[in-house]
Amino acid sequence: MPERDLVSYNSMLSGHAAAGDMAGARQLFDQMPERDVVSWNSMLAGYTRHGDMEEAKRMFDAMPERDVVSWNSMLDGYAQAGHVKMARAVFDGMPRRSAVSWNVVLALYARVKDWRECLKLFDAMMAVGAAVPNEKTFVSVLTACGSLGDLERGKWVHGLVRQRWERLVPDFLLLTALLTMYAKCGVMETAREIFDSMRERSVPSWNSMIIGYGLHGQSEKALGLFLEMERSGPRPNETTFVCVLSSCAHGGLVLEGWWCFDRMVRLYGFEPKAEHFGCMMDLLGRAGLLTGSENLVQNLQEKASLALWGAMVSASRAQNGSKLGEFVGKKLIEMKPAEVGPYVLLSNIYAAEGRWDDVEKVREMMKENGAEKDVGLSLVGSSEPEIRLGAEDGVSVGRRDDGVVLSMLGEMGAHLKLP
Numbered sequence: 047m048p049e050r051d052l053v054s055y056n057s058m059l060s061g062h063a064a065a066g067d068m069a070g071a072r073q074l075f076d077q078m079p080e081r082d083v084v085s086w087n088s089m090l091a092g093y094t095r096h097g098d099m100e101e102a103k104r105m106f107d108a109m110p111e112r113d114v115v116s117w118n119s120m121l122d123g124y125a126q127a128g129h130v131k132m133a134r135a136v137f138d139g140m141p142r143r144s145a146v147s148w149n150v151v152l153a154l155y156a157r158v159k160d161w162r163e164c165l166k167l168f169d170a171m172m173a174v175g176a177a178v179p180n181e182k183t184f185v186s187v188l189t190a191c192g193s194l195g196d197l198e199r200g201k202w203v204h205g206l207v208r209q210r211w212e213r214l215v216p217d218f219l220l221l222t223a224l225l226t227m228y229a230k231c232g233v234m235e236t237a238r239e240i241f242d243s244m245r246e247r248s249v250p251s252w253n254s255m256i257i258g259y260g261l262h263g264q265s266e267k268a269l270g271l272f273l274e275m276e277r278s279g280p281r282p283n284e285t286t287f288v289c290v291l292s293s294c295a296h297g298g299l300v301l302e303g304w305w306c307f308d309r310m311v312r313l314y315g316f317e318p319k320a321e322h323f324g325c326m327m328d329l330l331g332r333a334g335l336l337t338g339s340e341n342l343v344q345n346l347q348e349k350a351s352l353a354l355w356g357a358m359v360s361a362s363r364a365q366n367g368s369k370l371g372e373f374v375g376k377k378l379i380e381m382k383p384a385e386v387g388p389y390v391l392l393s394n395i396y397a398a399e400g401r402w403d404d405v406e407k408v409r410e411m412m413k414e415n416g417a418e419k420d421v422g423l424s425l426v427g428s429s430e431p432e433i434r435l436g437a438e439d440g441v442s443v444g445r446r447d448d449g450v451v452l453s454m455l456g457e458m459g460a461h462l463k464l465p
Contacts (some may be wrong), residue, residue, distance in 0.1 A: 056084055064093025068101075071087050094123025099132075114144050121147060125154040145177040152186040161190040163200065179206065181214055185223045192227035200227045218244060221252045227260025234267075248279050257289040265297020272306070276302045285318050291325035295332055372396075383415040 047054060055078050062071035068089075075089055077083070086109045093102035106112070106120050117140045124133035137143070137151050140179055148171045155164035168187045171177060179187075191200035204224060207214065214220070221244050228237035241247065241255050252275045259268035272290045275282060287310045294303030295346035307326055310316050372395050389412045396404040411417075 052080060052082060052085075054077075056082075056088060059085060060088045063088050063095070065403060066092075066096055068092050068096065068098070083109075083111050083113055086111075087113070087119065090116060090119045094119050094126075097123070097127060099123050099127060099129070114140070114142050114147070116139075118144065118146050118150065122150050123232070125150050128154075130154060130158060130160075132188050142177060145180055145183070149180070149182040149186070152183060156186040156189045161192070164190040165194075165196075179210070181220045184214075185219055188220075188223040188227045192223075192230035195231055197228075197231040197233065200231060218246045218248050218251060222248060222254060225251065226254040226258075229254050230261075232258075232262045234258055234262060234264065247279060249283050249286065250278055252282075253286050253289045256286065256293060260289065260293020260296050263296070265293045265299055268293035268297075269299065269302055269306075282314065284310075284319065284322075287314075287316065288321045288325060291322060291329065294328035295325055298333055300329060300333045302420045340392070379411065379415075384417050386412070386417050389417055 049387055055074060059071055059074050059078075062068070062074060071092055073091060075085060078085060086105065088104055090105050090109075092106060093099070102120060102123055106116065117136065121133055121136045121140075124136060133151060133154055137147060141148060148167070152167055152171075155161075155167065164186060168179075168183070169192075171179065171183075184203060187203050188200060191197075191203060195286060204227075207220070207224070221240055225237040225240040225244075228234070228240065237255060237258055241251060244251060252271070256268045256271050256275075259265065259271065268290060272282070272286070275286070287306060290306050291303055294300075294306060303326065307318070307322065310322070311318060316322075372392065375388055375392035375395060376390065378385070382388065389408050393405050393408045396402070396408065
């Protein structure tokens with residue numbers, strides 16, 4: 047080009063930034079004879095989009111002029127990176143906020159499951175009246191209402207949705223958030239009405255209805271909806287089977303649960319994950335079929351990962367199935383003899399039953415396998431042991447009556463509830 051104006055520079059700059067070539071974008075930026083706020087925002091958006099918040103912050107601080115787009119870029123960058131405090135600091139420091147600004151922070155709090163702060167911020171948004179809530183706003187807020195079981199507020203938000211219906215785009219995300227809120231609060235009739243009104247039903251829409259029926263004592267309806275999904279809905283995913291297996295467990299539908307589990311593996315070809323096996327353990331445990339649970343574990347010895355064993359122990363402890371917990375604890379030691387966590391688990395199982403000789407045997411096993419690392423046993427002030435390990439062991443436990451969760455890090459990747 048014999049002459050390059052600001053528009054041509056900005057076009058090239060945006061192209062490089064969108065492609066992730068921030069070095070090329072920066073070279074163009076430095077060559078520009080003049081820069082308006084669009085040029086700065088293109089660079090800023092490029093850095094935040096690719097997670098380089100340090101460079102984005104330097105660019106932001108150097109800007110001679112900032113508009114709401116500049117602030118929103120920084121806000122969104124911190125939000126996408128999960129930096130809640132930094133994102134909130136940017137939000138609180140904004141001289142002017144758009145609907146995008148509010149939605150980014152609401153979605154962030156919903157994503158990190160800080161439901162109460164999400165609703166608190168929404169109240170502030172409505173009180174200020176500076177931005178009009180839209181579909182994204184309502185999705186975050188309804189998610190928070192459903193997760194807290196706050197039906198009254200959820201109904202109020204539904205009323206706001208109705209008031210703005212003509213100006214909203216009633217996509218399946220908003221409708222799914224609505225039906226999920228009602229399903230989590232147990233108002234299944236309203237949830238079903240919304241579900242039936244949907245022109246397009248996503249897999250999450252079906253999943254929410256299935257688990258809603260299951261959690262609120264309507265397991266047969268959950269199973270029936272799953273069959274309807276197979277006939278006329280989208281293809282079930284792995285989460286669908288978690289929902290239907292959990293529903294079968296809550297309703298004591300043992301045969302139906304086994305049928306669904308077998309169908310998941312044979313027909314759909316899904317590799318069972320810890321969540322699926324956890325549901326099956328729950329299903330058998332609730333039905334008093336712990337022997338069946340042991341057989342399930344025995345048949346999975348070659349397939350099972352450490353995370354799966356962890357999920358099974360969690361389920362067995364919740365069912366007070368100490369025999370099964372003992373079996374799985376020993377299995378964990380076989381698979382990872384140098385890992386401290388399984389010994390702690392087994393020790394707590396024995397201690398809960400007063401089997402102190404077995405507790406000592408576990409101690410000897412730890413020594414033989416080289417797994418003992420500054421483990422202390424203390425009976426002071428309690429009839430049961432408190433096992434302490436350093437942070438380097440990847441395990442954290444406390445007294446039995448503390449209800450502390452045993453966290454086994456690394457390859458374990460699961461949270462095991464101690465007795």
